[in-house]
Every structure is written in structure tokens, then in C-alpha cells.
């Protein structure tokens with residue numbers, strides 16, 4: 001039995017040892033400031049350029065379109081606030097979905113409080129957004145549509161290419177932003193194909209360091225910086241660059257892209273194994289959200305009616321198994337998941353849900369041990385509850 005089985009990879013991932021190695025070299029040797037005129041600065045600037053190139057090539061975009069930030073949350077804020085703040089002659093209506101990550105949702109809520117009219121598109125039962133619903137929400141006043149790629153709680157893959165198409169069919173000047181934090185490096189996503197103007201990504205979801213991310217900004221798209229200062233990152237994001245983080249991100253992205261198809265198949269086979277084992281060992285388990293081609297290979301949301309999700313999380317932890325309830329940022333709060341609620345799940349199902357998320361470091365043995373532990377834990381908990 002391994003010391004621990006980590007199945008919370010949508011919250012964050014273990015940093016790849018290869019990435020740590022590259023970053024160590026930067027901390028110890030390449031400590032120059034990329035803005036410095038001397039050789040130490042120039043050398044570091046070159047390393048940042050390489051990381052920019054590595055990330056741009058995965059998205060098949062020009063490197064100049066990649067702006068480094070402190071993570072997915074900042075990228076989403078820069079994309080949404082940055083678009084909203086551009087003075088326009090035409091309206092200020094903005095559209096998103098009700099199942100976005102809180103870094104998008106709370107930014108929209110904040111803008112709504114400031115007077116921006118907002119439409120929140122509801123998903124279907126599987127956590128999927130209908131492109132037709134987006135098309136219908138667009139008015140002459142719409143300036144921005146922001147829809148996520150992979151939902152972080154249930155793993156549904158949104159039809160981004162189709163949504164991009166309908167947005168641009170309505171009007172080419174509507175900005176289309178995609179929060180691609182959960183899918184980047186695991187599933188292909190191309191701004192060109194999806195008519196995407198702005199796209200957010202984050203390093204720590206793909207075995208890179210925490211506290212670094214990027215925003216792709218299509219050439220010609222106008223956004224206002226949220227952080228002003230010395231004008232780094234083409235003026236879109238001032239502040240001395242997090243060089244070790246950026247270089248680590250570039251390396252993590254390169255490693256992810258090199259094995260993307262193989263990794264994706266491996267993750268999918270772990271997910272399928274888990275579903276299969278559950279159906280024979282824990283038949284009352286309910287799978288929430290889309291399955292098959294409409295769902296990401298690394299995320300599975302499950303409910304066990306009668307047992308609260310957080311109780312299950314803590315009981316599994318006593319056996320060295322780490323999973324989560326909903327998303328990491330909101331799971332410490334005692335509220336039901338806004339995603340499962342928007343999908344129309346009954347409170348009893350939503351309250352009893354946990355999220356299992358895999359990474360390439362997980363094995364079939366992890367899945368089997370998880371199912372065995374789950375079976376035992378559920379039996380124990382049900383016996384305790386029966387005693388009351």
C-alpha cells in the first residue's frame with residue numbers, strides 16, 4: 001500500500017521532478033532581473049522567451065500573445081475586468097455561465113454590482129452549456145462572452161469551438177474569453193479554431209509550480225491592464241516577472257504537450273476502471289455530470305446518498321486517500337456546490353458529492369485501493385448512522 005493516494009489533482013498537482021530541477025537552476029544561478037540591461041538580465045529574458053514559445057506552440061498561437069500572470073485567477077480577472085474597462089461606444093452587457101470557477105463568477109458579480117448587465121447561462125443536467133443559449137443571450141449591447149473549457153467540479157467539456165462560432169456569427173467585435181485552466185495540457189484547445197480572443201491557463205494544474213499562469217491575448221484585442229507599473233509583459237501585467245515560475249511553467253507545459261495523447265488515454269483508462277469497479281463494489285454510487293467524449297479524462301464527480309461529502313473526504317483521509325468536495329477554493333465553506341445546484345441536482349445528491357481527479361502519477365493500483373477503502377468507509381459510516 002503506498003503511503004498516500006492523491007486523487008485531488010484538479011485542486012493542484014505534484015510538481016514534476018524535471019520541472020523542479022529546471023527551477024532550481026534558475027533560483028541558484030539565473031537570478032537576474034529580465035528588465036536589467038546587463039548580461040544577467042538578458043540571459044533571463046531569453047529563458048522567459050523560451051517559456052513563452054513553449055506555451056504558445058501548444059496553443060498554436062504567436063508567442064507575443066502570451067502574457068504571464070500569477071495564475072488562473074489573475075488571468076481571469078485581467079481578461080474580464082480588462083475587457084469591461086475598455087471605453088466603448090456600444091453597450092456593456094456581459095455573458096457567462098452559472099458553473100464557472102469563482103474567479104470568473106465573482107468577477108462578473110462584482111461588475112454586476114458596478115452596473116454592468118450580466119446574463120448567466122444555465123447548464124443542462126450534465127453540466128453542458130448549449131451554444132444556442134449563448135447565441136440567444138447576445139444583444140446589440142453585448143461586449144464579452146466568457147465560458148470555461150473544462151468544468152473543475154464535474155469535468156464536463158464545453159463545446160467551445162461551437163460557442164466561439166455562434167458568438168462571432170452574431171458580431172465579430174464581441175470578445176470571447178475561455179477559462180482553460182482545467183483542460184490546458186490535457187486536451188487540445190486552439191484559440192484559432194475556437195475564435196477565442198482571450199484564454200486563461202495556470203501552471204499548477206499540470207505539474208508546474210503554484211502562483212504562475214498566463215493569459216493569451218489575440219493580436220489587436222484591446223484590454224486594459226488591471227495591474228499598472230513598470231510596463232512588463234507588454235504593459236498588460238506590470239511587476240518583476242516570476243522567472244523561476246515562468247520557466248517552470250514552460251517546462252511543465254512542454255512535458256504535458258509531449259505526452260498529451262498518451263497521458264489522456266491513461267487518465268481515461270483510470271477513470272473507466274473506477275466507474276467499472278464502483279458499479280460492482282459500490283452500486284449506489286451516482287456519477288454526476290457528463291460522461292464519455294463530453295467529459296475530461298481526469299475528473300469524476302460522485303455522490304453517495306446519505307453520507308455528506310466532507311465526512312467522506314475526512315474518513316478517506318484517515319486511510320491516506322485524498323479527494324475533495326467540489327472545488328478546492330470553495331470546499332472549506334459549508335455551502336453546497338453552485339455547479340451541482342445549477343445542474344439541477346437535488347440537495348441530498350449535491351451534499352453527498354465528492355470529486356476524484358487523477359494525474360499521470362496515479363496508477364491502476366491507486367484506483368483499486370481507493371474503491372476498497374471507499375467500500376469500507378461507507379460501510380462503517382452507514383453503521384454509525386444506523387446506530388442513531
Ligand SMILES: Cc1ncc(COP(=O)(O)O)c(C=O)c1O
Nearest residue numbers: 071072073101152179181182202
Ligand atoms: C477552472 C478554473 N479556473 C481558474 C482557477 C484558478 O486558478 P489559480 O489557482 O491558478 O488561481 C482554477 C483553480 O482551481 C480552476 O479550476
